[in-house]
Amino acid sequence: MKSEYLPYPAIIDSIEQESFDTRTFRVVFTDEKIREGFEYRQGQFAQVSCIGAGEAPISISSSPHEREILEFTIRKMGRLTAALHKLKVGDALYIRGPYGNSFPFEEVKGKNLLFIAGGIGLPPLRSVIRLVFHHRGDFGKVKILYGARTPGELCFKKEIKRWGKLPDAQVLLTVDKPDKDWKGNVGVVTTLWDKTEISGKEAVAYVCGPPVMIKFVVKTLLDSGFEEDKIFITLERYMKCGIGKCGHCNIGGKFVCIDGPVFAYSQIKKFPEKENAI
């Protein structure tokens, strides 16, 4: 019997440099059966590894409707991600998964959608954003608010431009530190609230970013009338196994790897305060 911890080998098909420390790796499984059978949902993650450097949970940044595409957008942080950033097209990496739950999709059809991301928080949201645009007619207005420290750290720049031109879609960007060419907003992501009309009426919010950003975003969403069970947040926790066995990702009696990583705010607010979910 195959061990649950045994990853599938894959080859890097292409690498896109998103910013000075972030790259998107498109990968293809070497085994044809795995390639054809690997299915995932928007918001899920996989344990990604390369030999001698360990493994880490990484969100799948491509969309489930693109059956032949599997992408991971990875920021260079420590040992593993530095090793992944050294890999070139044609090199091997290893993947086990997909793991975790997913962002709601079918159940929010007909609603207006608001996506709010900070920094490396856009990759998991990109998966559901792409899926939503693929089924454009099934949803109301789509707004995407995205902030990064500097203009150079914004991911998916070309794709973001395309999203902003789609019918009934709006993309608003902000940075903390502008450069001389930046003509957009400066400030944290919640300062974009004044640039557009945002109301919780018939709307669902998807949020991913650093905990401090999430905290302020949730407060602003609640003040704008969003219901607690219509605010969906991906949580990042230290993980080891990714499959509910080691207990590393436990929070408020839930395992982020299997019960999450996506939680409604109505669930998160019940987690003990000392566990600092957001």
Ligand SMILES: Cc1cc2nc3c(=O)[nH]c(=O)nc-3n(C[C@H](O)[C@H](O)[C@H](O)COP(=O)(O)OP(=O)(O)OC[C@H]3O[C@@H](n4cnc5c(N)ncnc54)[C@H](O)[C@@H]3O)c2cc1C
């Ligand atoms: C569900 C999930 C999805 C993720 N998706 C992505 C993704 O799409 N792209 C991406 O670049 N990263 C993602 N991450 C984060 C990534 O797993 C970590 O940055 C990972 O530890 C990097 O491994 P490393 O060996 O390079 O760095 P490490 O040596 O493990 O860590 C480098 C630094 O990051 C800190 N750190 C590591 N993991 C976490 C964590 N979970 N929470 C807070 N701080 C942490 C460490 O304390 C250290 O300071 C995700 C994490 C989770 C739990």
Ligand code: FES
């Ligand atoms: S990472 Fe082991 S239980 Fe979640």
